[in-house]
Amino acid sequence: MDMLLQSLDIFTRLDVWLALFVGSIGGVIIGAIPGVGPAVAIAILLPATYSMEPIVGITLLVGIYGASMYGGAIPAILINTPGTPVNALTTYDGYSMTKQGRARRALTLAYWSSFFGGIFSVICLMLMTSVIAQIAPLFGSRDILMAAVLGLVLVIVSHRGQSLIAGLLVFLGMFIATIGMESIRYTKRFTFDQSWLNSGMDLITVLLGLFAMSQAFVLLIGNDFKVSMPDLKGQPKREGFYDLMKYKTVAVISAAMGVIMGIIPGVGEFLAQFFSYNIANHISKKPERFGKGAPEGIIASEAANNAVPAAAMIPLLALGIPGEALTAMMLSVFYVHSIIPGPNLFINHADFVYGLYMSLFVVNVLIMIFLLVATRPLLRIIQIPQRFLGVAIMGLSFVGVYSLRNSLVDCMICAGFGVFGYVLRRLKMPIVPIILGMVLGNIMEQKFRAGMARVKDFTDFIDRPISFSIFVIIIIVLAVHGRNLWRNYRASQNSH
């Protein structure tokens, strides 16, 4: 509790408040523009945050991460186009309500549900801290290695119907991370005698290429589309809040689901909202309304996906293992400032951890206030022409990549990954596994080497209680996935 009160000191600083405002308001705007999304924004801003203090930089990024999902609900509800991919389920009931002339009600319900999910998650994070602080130091190299393996396995199996391509991209990412000089004998690996490859592929360069540049290409090659906005004038503003109060159980279950899914590396918002939506449908007295404007549908989707960002910080802070692309990006900010996330973070930088929790709390409050007063002006932002947005994203990508080392080569690598990302987007393949492969592959190699110093053979990797438990979970996950694949195969054989 003392530490929590001490952490309030950060709110006496102007730069922290600036980061909170820019992160929360900027995040909402970014989320509200279909085709940008938090990954693009965070990738672009990442190098700029390196010159900031860690708490300021991370607050800015976390603000964008959380706020974008609030903003993403606006186009999902009004024009049936999710602002960020994780708002996809909100379109089902949100857009139906808009067609019924209840757009404002759907919007305020989405805001309040998101707010509930966000605050619920931060409170869980605070309550779990003492437990995390006790458990995290128990994790040794072998345990963290197994946790990273679990993360990769979950990334692969959670891409249902695309597991093979997800696996391929994970290993491609892991391979990319090995390029350059290795740290034991300082030998070159896969540099093909090219001096520009000696320092390896910079994560930010790859990130900007895969997320920002590829998205810019998609927008530049596509067409502008005109959107017609429903008129919100005269519609009641408070009904959304009353709806949330009416369906408290759905809100609590969905937010809890978001927290659980956020903690598990490699799972994230998609499965959180998917499970929540299904549970809300099952427990509803009127399940037939789902997809036709059911308030519970919006609550399930928005409360779940907004509970994920704070929860996703748990594996990152406690073990140094990012669960998805956005926390993987944030990991680099920690490293730049020599704050190493992991078991010792809670001992060495407890003030930072608590400061971050409080920032997350304040971000949610600021977003909510902003949305309640600024929804109508935000509608104009959604109407920015898509191709012009592509021009702007490409211009912003330049800042992100060029400011790293002022290198033309970095820009060429970024553009190359941009084309690769464009191909992946065109073929509807996932991009996140490459990034997680790069980040987790690096961690795995380090922990594997450190772990091998204390073992005689590979079976010793699982002779510790934690690593053995994680190993058992991996086996169960793989067995369940294998069973599902077999069932699908049998079903497809029978249908022929």
Next chain:
Amino acid sequence: MNSSEYLVGEKAFAILMAMLSAFLLYSIPYETQWFGGMAVSKQPRFWPAMCIIGLSLFAFGYGFSVWRKAAVMTHSNESVNTTELGEMKHWLGPIEFVGYFLLYVVSVPWLGYLLATLMYFLLMTWRMGYRKKSMFWISAATGLLIVLVFKTLLQVKITSGAWYELLPDGWATFMIINF
């Protein structure tokens, strides 16, 4: 794209990934080192080799799954208007924009960040087919805003323009620091 054309894209991707895997497998002995007397796990070759083997296995699995899907869809009635090579040509669609991007990058050390950014935004706006005057004003304002936020306010490290040196001392310093 309909599902048959989408499958053509997947086939082309599977072929490329198979070629990449084969090339990387072949390159392992030439691009990594092996030290006698050193534990396998510490060998510089060990980890990249594991990654490439994993990549190859998944590439094989993916190729097989695409081949199976293609066999099932042979009797599909959907019209296919492209081939693997045709699909790959689509993949090169962004090359034109890569060119503009690199031109922008190359121009910054000469023109300076402000001027290069304004030119980039205005020319790209024209290239994208916008002809309204208001759009060009918005475009220039966006470029200016980006420079002000990132260079002037956040002071990100971006090379100053070569022509700044020609300005009087006070102006040159001002331009180097802010634009």
